[in-house]
Amino acid sequence: MPSVSDPGYRLVAAAVERGVKVTAVPGPSAVLTALAVSGLPVDRFCFEGFLPRKGGERRSRLREVADERRTLVYFEAPHRLDDTLAAMTEVFGADRRAAVCRELTKTYEEVRRGPLEELAAWAADGVRGEITIVVEGAPETGPQDLGPEELVRRVHVREEAGERRKEAIAAVAAETGLPKREVFDAVVAAKNAARTGPVEGK
Structure with a gap:
């Protein structure tokens, strides 16, 4: 073929x-x-x-x-x-x-x-x-192309598939080449933002 x-x-x-x-x-x-x-x-x-x-x-x-x-x-x-x-x-x-x-x-x-x-x-x-x-397969993306929102999305995808948060963060860090601390901080920031909600303007 x-x-x-x-x-x-x-x-x-x-x-x-x-x-x-x-x-x-x-x-x-x-x-x-x-x-x-x-x-x-x-x-x-x-x-x-x-x-x-x-x-x-x-x-x-x-x-x-x-x-x-x-x-x-x-x-x-x-x-x-x-x-x-x-x-x-x-x-x-x-x-x-x-x-x-x-x-x-x-x-x-x-x-x-x-x-x-x-x-x-x-x-x-x-x-x-x-x-x-x-x-078609997923496009190649370098670490410089991934913002905090994308890192959080990837962690959530793995969590929904059954992985524990710690494992999901480690896996996302490995696949993106980023430090685990950077992925962890993105997840924590998103969690805190969800708790506080949007700030209303005066």
Whole structure:
């Protein structure tokens, strides 16, 4: 599969930008076929299978890979597609690029590409068929790009996934290259601000 073993995704992306329809011959796996036609980087990817059916568990699973830089691949049932894309929009961000691949190599094959927010709106009308979702990995961000609000958000994401605050702070510090004290101070400041609330002007 050239798009997986070679940088063929650049050719696919260029074809999509020019309005050229891209399809694939039947292969051994819907994962590889979806990756090949997605137009997203596929030199490194993770297969995540089906997400949990319950909304809370689904969001928790997505939070576990919110900062994963490799392309993500999911299978999903058509009647849950709109809820899944909405959850991805919430956790990954509205602008994260993705491709929804439907009925690959079959008569009614369709590949929808775009930001997660747009794909969620499209799926709200109902979709049929076998579904494979390909989502681009998280963008690389350096420590200098992360403000206190983002540090607090990352800690909260890990806490909601079941980590203790101390562990979450240590993990965020490790992944950002920042001192643990800086992450801790951001969390404490946010907690204090939430307690006191906004100060009214005179």
